Amino acid sequence: MGNDKLLVHDLNLWYADNHALKDINMNIEENRITALIGPSGCGKSTFLKTINRMNDIVENVRIEGKILLDDEDIYDPKVDVTILRKKIGMVFQKPNPFMMSIYDNVAYGPRIHGIKNKTDLDEIVENSLKAAALFEETKDRLKKSALGLSGGQQQRLCVARAIAVQPEILLMDEPTSALDPISTLKIEDLMLDLKEKYTVLIVTHNMQQAARISDNTGFFLLGELIEYNVTKDIFYVPKDKRTEDYVSGRFG
Amino acid sequence: MHKLLSNDISIMTRKSRKKDATLKALIYFCSLLTMAVLFVIIFYVMVNGLPQLSLTFLTTAPSALKHTVGVLPSIINTLYMIGITLLVATPIGIGAAIYLNEYSRKGRLVRLIEFTTETLAGIPSIIYGLFGSLLFSVMLGFGYSILAGAFTLALMVLPIIVRTTQESLKTVEGSYREAALGVGSTKFYMIRTVILPGAMPGIITGIILAIGRIVGESAALIFTSGISTTMPKNFFGHIMDSGATLTIQLFTSAAKGDNDVAFGIAAVLVFIVLAINLMTNRMNRKLKKI
Amino acid sequence: MATRNYFDSELTNLKHSLIRMADATQEAITKTTRALIGKDFETAQKIIKDDDLIDEMEVEIENICIDLIVQQQPVAGDMRLIFAINKIAADLERIADYAHSIAKLNIKMKDEVYMKRFVNIERMSEIAVRMIRDSIQAFLENDCDLAKKVYNMDDELDDLYHEVFTELMSYVISDPKNISQAMNLLLIARYYERTGDHVQNICEWVFYRLEGKRVELDQE
Numbered sequence: 001m002g003n004d005k006l007l008v009h010d011l012n013l014w015y016a017d018n019h020a021l022k023d024i025n026m027n028i029e030e031n032r033i034t035a036l037i038g039p040s041g042c043g044k045s046t047f048l049k050t051i052n053r054m055n056d057i058v059e060n061v062r063i064e065g066k067i068l069l070d071d072e073d074i075y076d077p078k079v080d081v082t083i084l085r086k087k088i089g090m091v092f093q094k095p096n097p098f099m100m101s102i103y104d105n106v107a108y109g110p111r112i113h114g115i116k117n118k119t120d121l122d123e124i125v126e127n128s129l130k131a132a133a134l135f136e137e138t139k140d141r142l143k144k145s146a147l148g149l150s151g152g153q154q155q156r157l158c159v160a161r162a163i164a165v166q167p168e169i170l171l172m173d174e175p176t177s178a179l180d181p182i183s184t185l186k187i188e189d190l191m192l193d194l195k196e197k198y199t200v201l202i203v204t205h206n207m208q209q210a211a212r213i214s215d216n217t218g219f220f221l222l223g224e225l226i227e228y229n230v231t232k233d234i235f236y237v238p239k240d241k242r243t244e245d246y247v248s249g250r251f252g
Numbered sequence: 253m254h255k256l257l258s259n260d261i262s263i264m265t266r267k268s269r270k271k272d273a274t275l276k277a278l279i280y281f282c283s284l285l286t287m288a289v290l291f292v293i294i295f296y297v298m299v300n301g302l303p304q305l306s307l308t309f310l311t312t313a314p315s316a317l318k319h320t321v322g323v324l325p326s327i328i329n330t331l332y333m334i335g336i337t338l339l340v341a342t343p344i345g346i347g348a349a350i351y352l353n354e355y356s357r358k359g360r361l362v363r364l365i366e367f368t369t370e371t372l373a374g375i376p377s378i379i380y381g382l383f384g385s386l387l388f389s390v391m392l393g394f395g396y397s398i399l400a401g402a403f404t405l406a407l408m409v410l411p412i413i414v415r416t417t418q419e420s421l422k423t424v425e426g427s428y429r430e431a432a433l434g435v436g437s438t439k440f441y442m443i444r445t446v447i448l449p450g451a452m453p454g455i456i457t458g459i460i461l462a463i464g465r466i467v468g469e470s471a472a473l474i475f476t477s478g479i480s481t482t483m484p485k486n487f488f489g490h491i492m493d494s495g496a497t498l499t500i501q502l503f504t505s506a507a508k509g510d511n512d513v514a515f516g517i518a519a520v521l522v523f524i525v526l527a528i529n530l531m532t533n534r535m536n537r538k539l540k541k542i
Numbered sequence: 543m544a545t546r547n548y549f550d551s552e553l554t555n556l557k558h559s560l561i562r563m564a565d566a567t568q569e570a571i572t573k574t575t576r577a578l579i580g581k582d583f584e585t586a587q588k589i590i591k592d593d594d595l596i597d598e599m600e601v602e603i604e605n606i607c608i609d610l611i612v613q614q615q616p617v618a619g620d621m622r623l624i625f626a627i628n629k630i631a632a633d634l635e636r637i638a639d640y641a642h643s644i645a646k647l648n649i650k651m652k653d654e655v656y657m658k659r660f661v662n663i664e665r666m667s668e669i670a671v672r673m674i675r676d677s678i679q680a681f682l683e684n685d686c687d688l689a690k691k692v693y694n695m696d697d698e699l700d701d702l703y704h705e706v707f708t709e710l711m712s713y714v715i716s717d718p719k720n721i722s723q724a725m726n727l728l729l730i731a732r733y734y735e736r737t738g739d740h741v742q743n744i745c746e747w748v749f750y751r752l753e754g755k756r757v758e759l760d761q762e
Contacts, residue, residue, distance in 0.1 A: 054430060059357060082436040090434035096427040098446050108445070109435035158431070165435055208615055235617045237754035247617050249546050 005030040005169060005199040006051065011065035013046060013055065020046050022223045024065070028169075028216075033191060033200040035210035035231065038220035039251060044203045047220065048171050051201065052088040053081055069169075086113055089162030089198075093174040095154035097146035097161070102129075102138050105146045105157055109165035124164055131197075132160035133190050152183025159190065163198070170194060172202040176209065188213050207247055211235045219243045297518045304516025313483045321505075321513050323520060325481045329398060329495035333477070334466050336402035336491065337409060342459060344406075345413030352414075353421040354443055366418075373411040378471035380408045385475035396494035401477025408472060409462040416461065420454020421447060453536060460532045467524060470499045479504050498524075549614050553623065556606050557682060560627050563599040564678040567634045568671050570596065570641035571737065575667035578648045578730070579660050586645040593642040600635040604628055622754055626747040630681065633740040637674065640733040647726050654723055657713055662706045663727070666734040669698055670741070677744040681751065689748035692741060693759045699738035706731040 006028035013021035021043050028034050036044040049055045051067060053074060066073045074084055086109070097105050106125045115121055125142070129135035134156040138149070146157055155175060162170060172191070176184040184206075191200055191213055204210050210217055211231060218228040219242075227234060227243040238244045245251050312322035348365075356362050384404025394400040424447050432442035448455075478494030481501055496504065498517055506514040570589055577585040607628040610616060616624055673692050680688035710724040742759070749757040 052434060054434065057429075057433065082438060085434055086436040090430070092427050092430065094427060096425060096431050098428060098431070099450055108432070108437075112435065112437050112441060161431070161435065207617065211617065236621070238618050244618050248620050249549075251545060 003030045004028065005070070007066075007068040009066040009068070011047075011050065011067065012063070013043075013050060014062040015058070016060040020223050021050070024225050026218060026225060026228055028199060028201060030199050031195055031197075032215040033195050033202060033213055035214035035217045036201065036203045036220060037205075037207065037210050037217060037246070038226075039246065040205075042220040043223040044218075044220045045173055048173055048201060048203050051169070051171060052085050052090055054090070056081065082112075086165045087167050088169045088171060089165065089167035090171045091155070091158050091162050091173070091175050094178050095151055095158050097149070097154050097157050099145070099147060101143045102146045102149070102157060103142040106160050106164045109161060113165060125160075128160040128164040129157075131163055131194070132156045133186065133193075134160055150183075152179050152186060155179060155183065155187060156190065159187075159194075163194070168199060170198045170200045172200065174203055174205060177205060184209070207235075207249075219246060221246070294522060297515060297522055300512070301515035301517075301519025301522075304512055305519060309516055310520075314481050321510070321516075323498065323501060323517055325483050326496055326498045326501040326517070327520075328484060329477075330467060330497040330499075332398050332491065332495065333402055333405065333473075333497050334463055336399065337405040337466050338459065338462065340403065340406040341409045341413055341462065345410050345458075346417050346455065348410075349414050349417035349421060350443060350448075353418050354439070354447070369411045369414050372407075373415065376471075377408060377469060380404055381472035381475045383407075384472060389476055394492065396476070396478035396480075397492045398477050398495045399491045401473045401495075401497075402491075404472050404476045405466050405469060408469070409465055412462050412465065413455075413458050416458025417451065417455050420451040420458070423454065424450040456535055457532065460528060460535075464525070464528060467497070467521070467528075468499060469497075470503050473497060473500055474503070546614075549610070549616075549620075552606070552610060552614075553620065556603065556610070556624070556627055559599065559603050559606065560630065561678065561682070563596065563603065563631060563634050564674060566592075566596050566599065567638045567641070568674050570638050571667060571671050571674070574641040574644045574648070575664060578644060579664060581648075581652065583649055583652055586648045589645040590642055590649075593638055596638040597635060600631045603631040619751075622751045626681070626751050630678075630744050630747055633743045634674075637670075637737050637740050640737055644730050644733055647730055651723060651726055657720055657723055658709070662702050662709070663731055663734070666699055666702045666706075666731060669695060669702070670734050670737040673699075673738060673741040674744075677741045677748070681744060681748045684748070684752060686748060686752065689745040690759065693745040696738040696742050699735050703731050703735040 004027040006026075008024055008026040008028070011021055011024040012019070024047060036047065038044050046055065050063060051074075055061050055063065063075060065075075067075060069084075069087070072079075098108065100108070103125055106128050107121045110121060110124050115124065126135060126139075129138060134153060137153065138157075141148075146154065149157060155178075159170075159175075176187050179187065188209060191202070194200055195215075202210075202214065214231045216229065217231045217234040219226045219234065219238075219240075221242055227238060227240045229239070233239070234243060235247055238247060308320050309322060310327075311324050312320060313325045314321050352362055352365060381404065384400060384407065388394045388400035388403050389396060392400075394403075428446050428450065429442060432446050433439070437445075473496075477496070477500070479496045479500055480494040481496050482493075484490035484493065484495075498521055502514050502517040502521070505511075505517065570592070573585055574589050576582065577589065607624050610624055614620070673695050676688060676692045679685070680692060707728065710728050713720045714724045746757055746759055749759070
């Protein structure tokens with residue numbers, strides 16, 4: 001059993017009057033892949049975004065509760081959000097590389113945090129692309145536009161961009177739902193590699209994906225965390241009938 | 253099943269569609285007419301104006317002594333006008349658009365500002381001219397000067413820049429913002445390095461539209477920058493001098509009855525417009541490839 | 543819930559296939575015992591031939607399970623149900639094979655006069671058939687208490703087997719010429735006793751369906 005990287009205590013979130021997250025309590029294990037599943041609108045993406053405080057940019061959001069990253073509450077007013085976001089990387093559903101070269105995309109984060117030396121940047125770019133299983137395919141065209149890559153490659157570039165700042169946690173919001181089946185499986189393999197160095201939290205609609213790659217799974221429904229357990233239990237012998245109905249597909 | 257929908261008809265039969273054919277012909281005719289109008293205008297202007305384009309015409313100032321006409325001062329004044337107007341309007345316009353799109357809360361204030369901008373764009377330019385002459389020429393004491401004209405044009409052109417920049421910012425994908433913030437960027441850095449470059453094609457289009465407006469403006473400049481056509485004596489000081497742009501000189505020539513001169517200037521203006529359009533096209537194509 | 547109608551109806555068909563196979567197996571045991579006692583060789587032949595049908599039923603169930611796994615990616619309760627049914631069909635097929643073997647022994651002994659009346663063997667057959675019926679019912683109704691009860695009925699079969707064993711031994715000792723028939727009859731009794739063992743497997747699958755893991759019921 002691993003350590004707990006993140007501890008979520010009594011997390012509640014409101015979008016204006018809409019109580020979107022209700023009393024969420026969860027421990028996210030270090031160096032494991034934790035999957036968040038649930039029907040559309042159940043709050044799993046919202047929950048994901050509370051972890052790197054991306055909900056801060058949404059209007060009319062109110063958050064109560066604590067999220068402890070290595071025993072520090074990330075919602076403490078003294079927290080510098082840009083440093084927090086360096087520690088917590090995020091990959092989105094639709095691949096969104098910046099309109100720059102592949103190199104500049106990956107170097108974007110490190111440059112923000114003060115790395116200017118070309119050799120250092122070269123090294124970081126190469127390592128990040130290697131970790132994202134993209135280096136071999138792009139090493140000869142690092143200065144070309146990122147938009148020339150295929151969808152699956154672009155998504156791996158987004159992973160490289162996220163890990164270039166050496167985060168500790170990687171948040172992934174349905175990272176493969178816009179990709180073809182082969183790219184999807186490549187990214188899944190990538191995630192299994194990534195979990196050795198990072199703690200991965202993934203929101204997914206793809207039940208088989210969650211069953212394939214995650215160690216722990218949390219089932220969200222209407223803003224509540226209904227069941228959170230080892231993935232095997234959730235998919236083999238779920239305790240709550242609602243979980244059973246959802247994973248068996250007998251659900252809207 | 254309804255008789256008309258039955259599948260007894262072979263796919264090989266062709267129904268005669270007379271209505272479609274006539275409509276098609278009508279549409280072709282309309283587009284041909286439009287092109288014809290454009291060609292006729294350009295042709296007429298060129299036929300009357302090209303003979304006027306001599307070396308003297310293009311490279312000297314009008315001289316009463318030598319009885320020659322020249323448009324060089326006007327060309328220079330036009331350039332000054334474009335330069336100063338853009339210098340003033342672009343930063344303000346882009347800044348306002350960034351504020352409206354990226355920083356402000358989407359509420360009544362934003363909608364009010366957008367409504368105001370739309371309305372400003374529709375006000376007749378002569379009103380701008382009147383306002384400008386009162387504010388810049390009289391109250392601020394600029395008198396008849398290029399500066400007064402440029403400031404007036406800046407007011408006119410501001411809504412265009414704000415609007416096109418805003419639209420252009422909106423086309424930049426929201427997830428870029430999230431991706432940049434997610435890596436630890438501050439809001440301003442994100443705007444500078446990701447959003448603005450992404451919106452650049454649209455912004456440049458807006459600027460080129462503004463240039464077109466500046467070059468073609470007459471009513472707003474008559475009361476503010478005047479009709480003088482003397483060569484500038486001082487690079488910086490010239491902005492306080494009165495100076496006619498090409499369009500104004502065209503107006504004054506035509507008013508005096510020098511139709512030949514007027515057509516000559518018209519030909520020059522047509523060339524400038526064509527050049528601007530070609531530049532826009534090339535710029536758009538280059539930027540689309542990125 | 544309106545979703546997965548097709549899957550649900552396939553699962554219902556699968557359960558019905560299992561019931562049909564269980565019925566056929568029960569009938570095979572009942573008939574083979576009656577044919578044995580009444581020296582009905584025609585029925586015995588039919589049982590031997592019909593064993594092919596029961597084998598086909600097992601293959602059919604297996605194929606349905608494979609199709610459902612590939613097409614529907616079942617998880618949780620659905621997965622456990624399909625997996626268990628596949629395994630239970632295998633147990634039923636073995637039991638039907640015993641009925642087949644008993645019929646063959648029946649025919650083998652056709653020219654012999656039975657040395658005793660069949661009391662214990664008939665009893666064993668009745669118990670075996672009841673066990674099959676009740677274990678399948680326990681499975682389909684998720685009835686753990688019934689499953690445990692059926693599991694323990696195997697003790698009766700074991701006891702009866704030992705009685706048959708001792709009885710046949712005494713017959714052989716008193717007249718060694720009896721050894722051939724005694725050995726066949728012992729084999730037949732063994733088949734019933736093994737039937738009980740297979741039904742115990744079925745009972746364990748009842749618990750698997752509920753708890754998702756293999757349970758050793760003799761620990762209870």
